[in-house]
Amino acid sequence: MTILVGGIGRYEKGRYAGWSSGKNTKEYNLWDSMIKRCIPCGSEQIRHPSYIGCSVHLDFIKFQDFAEWCQHQIGFGNDGWALDKDILVPGNKVYGPDTCAFVPRQLNQLLTHKRSTQGEYPTGVDHHKRTGKYRASIGIDGVQTHIGYFETPEQAECAYKQAKLSDIRRHAEIWKSKLDLRVYERLMNYE
Numbered sequence: 001m002t003i004l005v006g007g008i009g010r011y012e013k014g015r016y017a018g019w020s021s022g023k024n025t026k027e028y029n030l031w032d033s034m035i036k037r038c039i040p041c042g043s044e045q046i047r048h049p050s051y052i053g054c055s056v057h058l059d060f061i062k063f064q065d066f067a068e069w070c071q072h073q074i075g076f077g078n079d080g081w082a083l084d085k086d087i088l089v090p091g092n093k094v095y096g097p098d099t100c101a102f103v104p105r106q107l108n109q110l111l112t113h114k115r116s117t118q119g120e121y122p123t124g125v126d127h128h129k130r131t132g133k134y135r136a137s138i139g140i141d142g143v144q145t146h147i148g149y150f151e152t153p154e155q156a157e158c159a160y161k162q163a164k165l166s167d168i169r170r171h172a173e174i175w176k177s178k179l180d181l182r183v184y185e186r187l188m189n190y191e
Contacts, residue, residue: 006042008056009035009063026076027067030083034060034095054085073179075102079166082108086184101180107171107187124160125153136160140167160172165190 003011009031011018018028037044037051044049055106060066070076084103086092092099121127121134128135128149134156136147147163172179172187179187 005032005063006035006039008038008061010061014064014146016064017167018063025067027070028063030070031060031063031066034066034083038095054093054095057094057099060095060096060100069097072101075104075178078102078104078178080105084108084183087111088182101183103183104175107175107183110168110171111190121153122157122160124164125156128155136163138163138167 001012005011016027017025019025024032035056036042038049038054038056039045046129060069075081081102082105083095083100085095085100087103087108088101089099119126124136124138124147126135127133131149131168133149133151134153135149136156136159138145138147138160145163148156148161152158168187168190172184176184
């Protein structure tokens, strides 16, 4: 018997259980969350507009196929790791076997842009009233770090981007031995 989940996913009993001891399994929670993010005008898309336009690849529609894929992925089952769809393919909106990987949440958040809270200047840039210049700063390991003052917002943004790339590569090296090689290579070549 097939159960339709979110109008998209197909759950059937098989090798991988959806729940055990009265709780959802890790595979099922990941799959169910992925499906919910892809429901057009669903609650996840309303709360997080970045999910608008997301879809599920045919290979991930069935829970059993997704659960099988998970078993062979580096990082699956690690506490504090998340299913990511756009590190390997920037801007990707399709959850699928060739576009997804498991990554530590710390890395996932490192690449997340929060434009809605930024204001009128580029990410990492604000206007410093006392000097009349544009200040670049970056959060590194939870600490706001001053980069410098610049004559234009564009110069400050350039300095921020260089610092961000350096931080991304530093984190890639820290996590290298635990990451899927595809993720490591993507982070080292991030632009």
